[in-house]
Amino acid sequence: MADDNDIFKKSEEFNQLINKQKAFLEELVKENEKLRYQVAQLKSQPHNNGLFREEIEVLRKRVESLELEKEELIQRYQQVEEENKDFAKRYVEIEEQNNNLANLYVASYQLHSTLDFQEVLHIVMEIVINLIGADTFSIMLLDEKSNELVVLASEGYDENTKFPNVRFGEGIIGQVAKSGEPYYINQATKSYPVDFEHPLACIPLKIKENVLGVININKLLVQKDAFTAVDYELFSMLAGHAATAIFSSKLYSQSERKLSTIQSFLDLLTTSQNQG
Amino acid sequence: MENLRFLVVEDSPTMRQLISFSLKRFKGCKIVEAVDGVDALKKLQSEEVDMILTDINMPVMDGLKLVTLVKQNPKFRDIPIVIITTEGAQEDRDRGLSLGAEAYISKPIQSSGLIKVITDILEKRK
Numbered sequence: 064m065a066d067d068n069d070i071f072k073k074s075e076e077f078n079q080l081i082n083k084q085k086a087f088l089e090e091l092v093k094e095n096e097k098l099r100y101q102v103a104q105l106k107s108q109p110h111n112n113g114l115f116r117e118e119i120e121v122l123r124k125r126v127e128s129l130e131l132e133k134e135e136l137i138q139r140y141q142q143v144e145e146e147n148k149d150f151a152k153r154y155v156e157i158e159e160q161n162n163n164l165a166n167l168y169v170a171s172y173q174l175h176s177t178l179d180f181q182e183v184l185h186i187v188m189e190i191v192i193n194l195i196g197a198d199t200f201s202i203m204l205l206d207e208k209s210n211e212l213v214v215l216a217s218e219g220y221d222e223n224t225k226f227p228n229v230r231f232g233e234g235i236i237g238q239v240a241k242s243g244e245p246y247y248i249n250q251a252t253k254s255y256p257v258d259f260e261h262p263l264a265c266i267p268l269k270i271k272e273n274v275l276g277v278i279n280i281n282k283l284l285v286q287k288d289a290f291t292a293v294d295y296e297l298f299s300m301l302a303g304h305a306a307t308a309i310f311s312s313k314l315y316s317q318s319e320r321k322l323s324t325i326q327s328f329l330d331l332l333t334t335s336q337n338q339g
Numbered sequence: 340m341e342n343l344r345f346l347v348v349e350d351s352p353t354m355r356q357l358i359s360f361s362l363k364r365f366k367g368c369k370i371v372e373a374v375d376g377v378d379a380l381k382k383l384q385s386e387e388v389d390m391i392l393t394d395i396n397m398p399v400m401d402g403l404k405l406v407t408l409v410k411q412n413p414k415f416r417d418i419p420i421v422i423i424t425t426e427g428a429q430e431d432r433d434r435g436l437s438l439g440a441e442a443y444i445s446k447p448i449q450s451s452g453l454i455k456v457i458t459d460i461l462e463k464r465k
Contacts, residue, residue: 158451165450169357176352189353192425196447286427286445 163293166194167300174304180312184216187278187305192218195294196287197280199257201226204268204276204309205240212240212277219282226259239265240274245298247290257281264290266298268306275306340461342367346386348379348393348405349423354446358392358423361450365457376400380408383415390457395424395435403438410439419460423448 170190177183184202191197199219203212206228214226232241239246246265248255255263262279269275278301283289343365349355349372359370371386373379375397391409395402402422409415419441424431427445435443442456 162450165357165360166447169353169360173353173356186353189351193351193354193446194357196425198425284425284427284446287447 159292163296166293166297170194170297170300171304174308178312178315180309180316183305183308183312187301187309188216188218190297190301190305191278191280195280195290195297196284197282198284199282200262200278200280201259202276202278203229203236205231205274212236215276220257220259224259229260234260235262236260236265236277236279239267239277243267243269243272243274245302247295249289255282264298266302268309269302270306270310275309278305340365340458342369343390343461344369344371344386344388346371346373346379346382346388346391348373348376348391348397348402350374350394350397354394354423357448357450358453361448361453362392362457364450364454376402376405376408379405383409388418390460391418391420392423393420395422395426395431403435406435406438406440419464421453421456421460423453 173186173190174183177186187202188200191200197219201214201217201220203214205211206213209228210231211228212231213228217224217226220226229236229240231237235246245267246262248263259279259281262281263283264278264280266278266280267274268277345362345368347355347358347362347370349358355372359372362368362370371382371388373382376393377400379391379393380400391405393402393405402424406420406422409418409420416439420439421442421444422435422440423444423446424435425446432443432445441460444453444456
């Protein structure tokens with residue numbers, strides 16, 4: 064009986080061992096399956112790598128094109144930056160031109176706003192003071208009979224200053240009148256002494272080639288260091304427009320005087336006839 | 340800045356025209372002109388202005404006297420004043436500003452410079 068029990072026990076143990084082995088084998092089979100699957104996957108890897116490489120290639124090309132785009136954008140940015148600087152420079156130039164035009168327009172408008180000789184002289188002086196910034200200057204006209212330049216108006220000189228007549232062609236002033244070419248000193252003007260016959264600038268007043276007179280500038284206003292670009296434009300404008308305005312107003316005054324004389328003569332004749 | 344009203348006080352017609360011409364950059368602006376300080380005070384009684392631009396050397400009443408009187412008058416003292424003059428020495432500038440002027444510009448003026456000064460003053464007052 065005891066043997067039967069032992070056998071039963073041993074067969075039970077054997078059964079359990081078999082079952083364990085079975086479970087172990089099943090586990091091995093599963094593991095094998097897993098490994099097979101992984102092997103299959105690994106086997107299919109070269110195909111996947113190909114896809115991956117294609118994607119990488121596409122991305123690499125995209126990166127390259129983006130790099131190119133970036134380079135282009137940087138270049139464009141630099142161009143825009145340059146254009147911007149250019150525009151800023153151009154803006155300043157246009158502002159300057161605008162200032163010049165405003166000055167020239169006003170000066171020209173004022174010069175031709177009257178036919179009164181004294182008023183014209185006054186306007187020329189206003190332009191020289193306010194638009195050019197001259198402190199000490201004179202306006203001289205050519206006396207055709209004596210062939211001398213005579214001061215008609217002046218500003219800023221000492222009370223005792225005497226203005227000698229200048230012979231046509233003599234000295235700086237006479238030479239300017241003769242040649243019709245303006246004379247300028249471009250060095251530091253503040254230290255330049257006030258000397259009537261040695262001006263900082265001498266501008267001929269001329270109609271075509273006929274010089275009527277000159278404007279002599281001997282000193283600039285304290286806040287003005289030297290002549291600027293607009294001053295030369297104004298000088299050029301003054302040379303022509305002031306001369307025309309002065310000439311017209313002189314002609315007008317002469318014709319007014321003649322008209323008045325003729326009128327007086329006619330009145331006298333009429334009175335004589337009425338009395339006779 | 341639109342529809343501004345300026346009082347330009349100048350005895351020189353050339354400068355009056357140049358200043359007025361420059362001010363036309365302000366869209367819709369109105370410009371009242373006076374030939375000296377007395378004329379300016381008269382104009383102020385009948386015209387409301389946003390700014391006064393005045394010369395110094397003028398007959399009858401000069402620009403400094405005008406600045407003094409405007410700044411003493413409670414009705415007008417808030418109106419900003421810009422002095423535009425041939426007097427360019429530092430002591431003249433200091434004097435003008437000490438009387439209450441907001442800015443001092445020496446002639447010859449540049450149109451764009453004048454506009455900038457005016458714009459700066461009006462911007463600060465906003």
